[in-house]
Amino acid sequence: MTPVQAYSTAVLALIAAGLAFRRRRQIHIPIMLLAFALDLGSVIYLQLQRHAIQKAASEPTAILMVHIAFAIASIGLYTAMTVTGTRLARRGAGRPVHRRLAAIFLFCRVGTWATSFFVG
Numbered sequence: 298m299t300p301v302q303a304y305s306t307a308v309l310a311l312i313a314a315g316l317a318f319r320r321r322r323q324i325h326i327p328i329m330l331l332a333f334a335l336d337l338g339s340v341i342y343l344q345l346q347r348h349a350i351q352k353a354a355s356e357p358t359a360i361l362m363v364h365i366a367f368a369i370a371s372i373g374l375y376t377a378m379t380v381t382g383t384r385l386a387r388r389g390a391g392r393p394v395h396r397r398l399a400a401i402f403l404f405c406r407v408g409t410w411a412t413s414f415f416v417g
């Protein structure tokens with residue numbers, strides 16, 4: 298496992314902890330926002346250090362494309378989780394949407410992690 302994969306695994310464990318505390322918003326919200334910040338950090342790192350976008354453009358293997366699709370969806374869904382979560386916290390509205398997006402987010406985030414082992 299590379300250091301970036303270990304980091305991604307640790308963030309996934311953090312997300313699992315945030316989910317375990319989904320009914321305790323004082324704990325749930327800071328954990329999920331921290332996971333968002335840490336994942337954004339790794340995207341920025343991979344771009345600056347490994348030129349991920351240029352690599353994807355020059356060596357577009359199928360698994361790399363799937364990996365990038367999952368990764369982009371995950372970042373977009375983090376934003377959606379923050380928007381729907383803020384609405385839920387402030388007005389108690391939109392719980393079903395937050396929950397449904399959470400399932401899609403988790404699928405994409407686990408997908409990003411799993412495919413990272415095959416992109417080389």
Ligand code: HEM
Nearest residue numbers: 319320322326329330375378379382383385386396399402
């Ligand atoms: C990717 C990140 C996130 C995931 C996967 C996630 C997932 C969930 C899930 C599964 C629930 C339980 C919904 C239910 O069954 O009723 C929940 C509740 C909640 N989430 Fe999130 N969430 C995330 C981020 C956030 C963020 C960033 C905020 C706020 C800015 C937030 C605010 C809340 C609130 C207020 C609740 C209700 C807690 C309660 O029951 O009192 N979430 N979240």
